[in-house]
Amino acid sequence: MIDREGLSFPPVELAPEEELARAVHRVPLVRDAVRLAGWAGARRLTGDGRPAGADAAAAAAELGLDPGVLPLVWDVAAGQGLLAASGGEAGTGPGIGDPLEFWDGVVTGLLRRGDLTGSPVIDEHLAETLAAVYAVREGVPLAVLADGLLHAHRVACGAAAEELGRLRAAVPGELARAVRLLEYCGIAERSGDAVRLTPLGVWAVRRDLLRAGHDAPILDQVAEFAEVTAAELVDAMLAGKAPPSAVPLWLARRAPEAAARELIAVASSGNAAQRGTVGTILEELGPEAEPAVRAALDDPMVWRYAAAWLGVRELPAPALGEDDGAWVAVDTLAALRHLGGPAGEAHFDLLGEDLLTLIPRMGRVDHPDVLWVLDTLGRHHPDPLIAKAARKAAMKARSRPVH
Secondary structure (H helix, E strand, O other): OOOOOOOEOOOEOOOOHHHHHHHHOOOHHHHHHHHHHHHHOOOEEOOOOOEOHHHHHHHHHHHOOOOOOHHHHHHHHHHOOOEEEEOOEEEEOOOOOOHHHHHHHHHHHHHHHOOOOOOHHHHHOHHHHHHHHHOOOOOEEHHHHHHHHHHHHHHHHOOOHHHHHHHHHHHHHHHHHHHHHHHHOOOEEEEOOEEEEOHHHHHHHHHHHHHOOOEOOEHHHHHHHHHOOHHHHHHHHHOOOOOOOHHHHHHHOOOHHHHHHHHHHHHHHOOHHHHHHHHHHHOOOOHHHHHHHHHHHHOOOOHHHHHHHHHHOOOOOOOOOHHHHHHHHHHHHHHHHHHOOOOOHHHHHHHHHHHHHHHHHHOOOOOOOHHHHHHHHHHHOOOHHHHHHHHHHHHHHHHOOOO
């Protein structure tokens, strides 16, 4: 029952801000932008705000800049206040100011360019590629990154086999060149056959992830949750105090089977919201947790989740029938009762388009919250047919003999 709209990234340790601020001035791209701004003086600019051809060639020659990277350097200098354009002439800008805010602007501008590397595939997926590297602090092999780019392109664009074959030959070389450019920009660095983010890259990519609504904490923000009990972790997640990224830290301190037993105990004695959160955490565990999950098959409140967990991992598990699916549907909506939020159409969508046919079965399951769920659907569901079916099922459920 945790909101999964944003992605969750592992916690990172950031370098001290004073160290990062000093490092900004050492980034080759920033150094060149500062030098170019000092060189520009009051030179005339073209209609697009850049130096004319002769001046551009002179800048490249006098400053020792690669002519191919000169437009990028100029855009950074102009976009981040190192120089200003007025009346068709270059002028002095306010300068770097706060180094980290300046650096944030530099990286944000680079990610928004759309043509930074010159490779359409890499530029289309640059932000997500950097996010993938961010998630693996020790670095990601270039071959793995290339495969990831091809997969992302195939999914996003529906590329045909012929195009994918051509890209499979071209992307590794394009990626190697892109990494060299990212090194020049101060964002990434090579480590053998792998690429990782620099400390400044970690800082900037994390900022970008947070702006996009993702969970990207620093280690100090989640370290405390590594030592709490399963019940405390679940309650902290439900209260919004512990982000999803606290889960890997918590699991890393425990053997998988022990972690599963502790979590299942919470689900067994807890409410629907707690069961849903436990289910989310259990998804992070592999087959090593099987003994604990298999033992939960004897628990009336948990066995359906345990059977599903085993089945997904292709481990022997009892089959779940339609009535079991209805029970889980009730449990899913019953979490709203314990979360304290208003019941709305977005929450009802959790059950997909089969709700109308599911409701009669929901009314027959033995679940402690079934009447609350049906009453809520009857009062609040925007589809009058579903609301009517829920009211009818609730009436029948109330008339059932109590065993």
